[in-house]
Amino acid sequence: MTATQARPTGDVALRVDGLWKIFGPGAGKVLGSPDAELSRAELKERTGCVIGVRDVSFEVSxxxxxxxxxxxxxxxxxxxxxxxxxxxxxAGTVEMAGRDITAxxxxxxxxxxxxxxxxxxxxxxxxxxxxxxxxxxxxxxxxxxxxxxxxxxxxxxxxxxxxxxxxxxxxxxxxxxxxxxxxxxxxxxxxxxxxxxxxxxxxxxxxxxxxxxxxxxxxxxxxxxxxxxxxxxxxxxxxxxxxxxxxxxxxxxxxxxxxxxxxxxxxxxxxxxxxxxPKSHVLTLKWVMREPTAEVSPDAPVLQSDTVVREAARAVLAHKGAVRVAEGDRIVGVVDDEDILRVVVAEER
Structure with missing residues (x-):
């Protein structure tokens, strides 16, 4: 996932756009020149400047x-x-709740x-x-x-x-x-x-x-x-x-x-x-679920796709057969004890 894809939509509490910090003599001349494309080590060797932050952009909701x-x-x-x-x-801008901090x-x-x-x-x-x-x-x-x-x-x-x-x-x-x-x-x-x-x-x-x-x-x-x-x-x-x-x-x-x-x-x-x-503590069911199949009982328990694997393990292992995975009211996959154990066993290797 890229930074752009990960940006939230709607109200923004903090917006950072194209933020740079270059330390050293003549730091302002680096931007817009070919030197700006150099690695941190190469720039320091050539100009004596050090890039602290390079073209960082993100938003916080x-x-x-x-x-x-x-x-x-x-x-x-x-x-x-x-x-x-x-x-x-x-260079760059910082906005907090619409206020331009850099200005x-x-x-x-x-x-x-x-x-x-x-x-x-x-x-x-x-x-x-x-x-x-x-x-x-x-x-x-x-x-x-x-x-x-x-x-x-x-x-x-x-x-x-x-x-x-x-x-x-x-x-x-x-x-x-x-x-x-x-x-x-x-x-x-x-x-x-x-x-x-x-x-x-x-x-x-x-x-x-x-x-x-x-x-x-x-x-x-x-x-x-x-x-x-x-x-x-x-x-x-x-x-x-x-x-x-x-x-x-x-x-x-x-x-x-x-x-x-x-x-x-x-x-x-x-x-x-x-x-x-430990991936079972972080990964959610959407990372381990499989495509829903007709063989899964319509009465099988339903867990939300954002449920952490570790938290879902008890319900899945207690049920005989696959458990349905949903996003809201829509069934998007299934998961069974083998899917859960695959994650847990991988952590022990």
Whole structure:
């Protein structure tokens, strides 16, 4: 699936079109010249410039969790910082809910960062001399909200992220996971339209990291915020993302739903990425179903095609015979225990 095919239709919360970032002297002269077609290594050798992001375009729908992943140096952190112009793009446009961010004035950018977009970084950036509730309320203080209003909102966010009873603690009295919860609460306090996460959990221990991933899933279900989440961890991307964009050397390799990335990798690079993924946890029935046949009983159970194989296994294995697979009210295929076991057995090889 190409990036264009994977774009959502309808309302758009975030639109990125033809975004470039080239670092180095004379970076602006590279665009439009033959040098722009060079690989990252060739361009650096010839001009001394480095391509951070190359001609990236994508759209994010309201309420979607859009994950950008890639190895170190793939351009993902540069990309997320360009969305709010913490790093200035060399070329291209960024629009949020119809607002052209790349053409915004300094005052408009400040308003955007204070009221409409929040970022959560790997390094928490908490103020050590302020208590939890005051750290959470800091953005509201910058906005100019009165003390009573910002404290009330901060306490709501403290409760939302599960830090009840810690509002009067200082950051150095909290674990790493708890500090990141403070960062989440601070990001949510201003009720932003868009949340940007730049590898927020990569420094946490594995168990705490899993807890924080679950927290993001829970908060998304409750608040339905639009999220762009940066990670180098495929398991994290598959767990959190409605769609995943994979970058390599600043370029898009593939965009798709988790099952599309695992079931139909765009090239050997993506195929290697997903080679160790337990496919029964990601692939849906549409990837394993067969054409419907007349022999299948019209009374056979019906499962939707977007049901994950692992979740469907119990119903399929419990039924004697094939189970029907549907998209809405339309039967589109059948699946039986052999189809399920084929996926499970392949994982054990």
């Amino acid at each position: 309201p309420g979607e969790v859009f994950v950008v992943m890639g190895l170190s140096g793939s351009g993902k952190s540069t990309l997320v910082r360009m969305l709010t112009r913490l790093i200035e793009p060399t 915004a004035s300094e005052s408009d950018l400040r308003d955007l960062r204070r009221k409409h977009v929040s970022m959560v970084f790997q390094h928490f950036g908490l103020l050590p001399h302020r208590k939890v509730v005051d750290n959470v309320a800091y953005g509201l203080e910058i906005r100019g909200e009165n003390k009573a209003q910002r404290r009330r909102r901060a306490m709501e966010m403290v409760e939302l992220v599960g830090l009840n009873g810690y509002d009067q603690s200082y950051p150095d009295q909290l674990s790493g996971g708890m500090q990141q919860r403070v960062g989440l609460a601070r990001a949510l306090a201003g009720d932003p339209e868009l949340l940007l996460f730049d590898e927020p959990f990569s420094a946490l221990d594995p168990l705490i990291r899993r807890d924080m991933q679950n927290e993001v899933v829970r908060l998304h279900h409750e608040l339905r915020k639009t999220m762009v989440f940066i990670t180098h961890d495929l398991a994290e991307a598959l767990k959190l993302g409605d769609r995943i964009m994979i970058l390599r050397d600043g370029e898009i390799v593939q965009v798709g739903r988790p099952d599309e990335v695992v079931g139909s990798p765009a090239d050997d690079y993506v195929k290697e990425f997903v080679s160790d993924v």
